[in-house]
Amino acid sequence: MLNSIDNVVNAVSGILYKPYVVPLILVLAGLYFTFRLKFVQFRLFAESIRVVKEKPVNLGATSSFGALMVSTASRVGTGNIMGVSTAICLGGAGAIFWMWITAILGGASAFVESTLAQIYKKRDSEGHSYGGPSYYMEQALGQRWLGVIFAVVLILTYVVGYNMLAAYNTQSTFESFSFYKQTFQAAGFTVNMPMIVGGVLAVLFGICVLGGGKRLTKVTEILVPVMGVLYVIVSLVVIFTHISSFGAVFKNIFRSAFDFKAIFGGFTGSCVMWGIKRGLYSNEAGMGSAPNAAAAADVSHPAKQGLVQMLSVFIDTLLICSATAFLCLFSGVEPTAEAAGAAYVQACTGAALGSFGPIFIAVAVCLFAFTTLLGNYYYTEGCLRFIMKKEPGKIFMVIYRLCATALVFAGAVISAGLAWDTADLLQALMVIINVPVIIILAKPAIAALRDYEWQRRKGKLPAYRANANGVKGTDFWQDDQYVLR
Numbered sequence: 001m002l003n004s005i006d007n008v009v010n011a012v013s014g015i016l017y018k019p020y021v022v023p024l025i026l027v028l029a030g031l032y033f034t035f036r037l038k039f040v041q042f043r044l045f046a047e048s049i050r051v052v053k054e055k056p057v058n059l060g061a062t063s064s065f066g067a068l069m070v071s072t073a074s075r076v077g078t079g080n081i082m083g084v085s086t087a088i089c090l091g092g093a094g095a096i097f098w099m100w101i102t103a104i105l106g107g108a109s110a111f112v113e114s115t116l117a118q119i120y121k122k123r124d125s126e127g128h129s130y131g132g133p134s135y136y137m138e139q140a141l142g143q144r145w146l147g148v149i150f151a152v153v154l155i156l157t158y159v160v161g162y163n164m165l166a167a168y169n170t171q172s173t174f175e176s177f178s179f180y181k182q183t184f185q186a187a188g189f190t191v192n193m194p195m196i197v198g199g200v201l202a203v204l205f206g207i208c209v210l211g212g213g214k215r216l217t218k219v220t221e222i223l224v225p226v227m228g229v230l231y232v233i234v235s236l237v238v239i240f241t242h243i244s245s246f247g248a249v250f251k252n253i254f255r256s257a258f259d260f261k262a263i264f265g266g267f268t269g270s271c272v273m274w275g276i277k278r279g280l281y282s283n284e285a286g287m288g289s290a291p292n293a294a295a296a297a298d299v300s301h302p303a304k305q306g307l308v309q310m311l312s313v314f315i316d317t318l319l320i321c322s323a324t325a326f327l328c329l330f331s332g333v334e335p336t337a338e339a340a341g342a343a344y345v346q347a348c349t350g351a352a353l354g355s356f357g358p359i360f361i362a363v364a365v366c367l368f369a370f371t372t373l374l375g376n377y378y379y380t381e382g383c384l385r386f387i388m389k390k391e392p393g394k395i396f397m398v399i400y401r402l403c404a405t406a407l408v409f410a411g412a413v414i415s416a417g418l419a420w421d422t423a424d425l426l427q428a429l430m431v432i433i434n435v436p437v438i439i440i441l442a443k444p445a446i447a448a449l450r451d452y453e454w455q456r457r458k459g460k461l462p463a464y465r466a467n468a469n470g471v472k473g474t475d476f477w478q479d480d481q482y483v484l485r
Contacts, residue, residue: 009421016428023276026286029435030105033112036446041107041310047456048307054299078169078369079282080316081361082341084324086420089340091274093249094256096325098275099282103317106285107310113438114309115445116140117291118302119466123475131295132379133288133434134386139473140441150288150433151383157426158289158376159404164411166376168419170369171197171412173342173362176350198412205373206405210398227367228320234360235323238352242330249329277424280431283316287427288434292379301462302477303452306445327352341416377404444471 016022034041087095113133120139121131133154134147171194174180184191239246256271284290290312294305324345328335331348339347342361349357384392384400392400411419438445447469455462466477 005418009425010417012425016425016432022280022428022431023273025431025435026102026109026276026280027105029286029439030102030109032439033108033442034105036442037108037111037449040111040307040449041104041314044307045311045314048311051299051304051307052311054304078166078365078372079278080320080368081324081345081365082169082172083278083282084321085328085335085342085344086340087271087274087278088325088328089335089337089344091271092256092335093252093329094254094258094271095275095278096322096329097253097257098272099279099317099321099325102276102279103283103285103313103321106279106283106317107313109286109435109438110283110290110313111303111306111310111449112442112445113286113288113291113434114294115302115306115448116438116441117295118297118299118305119444119448119464119471119477120474121295121476129296129298129476130382130385132292132382132386133437134383135295136291136441137437138386140444141437146433146437148387150430151386153426153429153433154289154292154383155380157287157423157430158380160407161423161426162376163373163404163408164414165419165423166369166372167198167201167408167411168414168416169342170201170365172416173346173365175342176346176358177362194413195409198409201370201373201412202405202409204370205377205408206401208374209377209401209404227364231364232319232323234349234353235327238327238349239330241352242332245330245332249326252329279317279321280427282321283313284427285313286435286438287430288438289379289430292382301448301452301455301464302445303448303462303464306449373408380404444469 084096084099087099116136117131117133120136121129122135124130134151137147137150138144174193174197180193182193184196257275280287290309294309297305297308299305328345328348331352333344333348333351335344342365346358346361349361351357353360381392381397448464451464451469452462464477466472466474471477
């Protein structure tokens with residue numbers, strides 16, 4: 001049964017990732033926004049760092065940094081480790097180059113979608129903001145039906161595709177340890193390690209989403225940034241202890257990236273396709289996920305949150321993903337299709353750092369995966385509100401959260417193929433819906449950037465006015481609440 005489902009999912013995913021569908025959409029959109037925004041991802045990189053440090057306009061509201069952490073919690077996860085590993089093992093070292101390209105071009109797409117989410121965000125009963133692609137599809141495009149479809153696809157992508165994959169990737173990090181194949185008898189059932197890991201993840205996830213995990217969430221908010229820094233440091237240690245391989249590694253990346261005979265001879269298995277697939281899974285630029293977090297930020301100008309989410313893409317792919325790529329490639333361990341995933345990364349760290357390496361990767365993946373599960377889930381409740389046009393009832397939400405918890409457990413026990421193929425298919429559907437929409441609606445986001453830069457050049461603290469920028473009927477930006485004194 002599961003094999004039949006995987007075959008269908010894999011076949012549809014293969015069609016969507018042919019060069020003229022998702023890859024072409026992402027590249028062309030990234031190029032279009034890059035030129036229309038005059039290379040904003042390079043020009044205003046330093047500005048994006050400055051904006052992150054700003055406090056929210058209203059005390060107690062979500063800051064730019066807070067929105068960055070929510071979106072980064074979802075972006076920085078198992079994709080930064082497992083995604084990079086599968087890209088190298090199945091697409092070759094050149095896949096890393098195309099991941100970089102996806103991130104660089106995707107930074108411009110991320111700016112546009114998050115700025116649009118800010119412009120068209122909605123106000124709740126307490127005065128706080130919320131929103132996302134479904135809301136700008138309804139308000140700016142006038143197509144609520146499309147917003148509903150997108151909301152459904154986003155829920156499926158994150159609760160089913162990404163969370164199941166995060167659970168699978170987490171349990172797979174234990175395969176290299178001797179105890180992995182052990183089984184236990186409990187109440188007449190045979191319990192294996194994937195079930196145990198899936199059960200622990202599901203229980204912890206359930207505690208948090210059902211309302212009892214505030215302390216646990218606070219702990220992970222501290223541990224994950226610390227682990228992220230440690231992860232980069234460990235990668236640097238491997239790089240500097242193998243620095244003699246520097247030239248060979250970069251030569252291999254670029255030679256593989258531009259091996260056009262190999263690329264066009266079988267595109268679906270090429271470094272370009274794997275780089276785009278895994279780059280998208282990692283940084284989510286253009287998918288329409290991060291705008292759901294971006295809309296919650298309390299800023300004086302929509303462009304600020306566009307810059308912040310652009311920075312999040314770079315943190316994810318150009319920093320964390322590159323750390324994994326260099327850790328693997330500098331270690332000297334040869335990638336193979338059989339080792340794709342946790343096995344390859346752990347073999348690389350084991351070769352470079354001894355027994356400490358695989359243990360460190362397992363701990364890092366567990367922490368990254370847990371915050372990814374919560375960050376992914378965060379996006380979906382807003383989509384439920386959009387679909388129902390109201391706050392879902394308590395009974396409904398309890399059932400929904402229990403289903404989401406059950407899917408975390410299911411992800412740990414399904415096959416690698418079904419986990420990856422489901423995530424790839426669903427994220428492709430999000431791109432196909434969201435990217436054409438943000439191209440159509442790009443004008444207000446581009447105008448917002450021009451307005452922001454004009455005010456900065458005048459020495460002002462930028463404050464956005466919807467009417468002055470030709471935007472009508474928004475919940476925010478219509479009064480003087482964002483005049484900074």
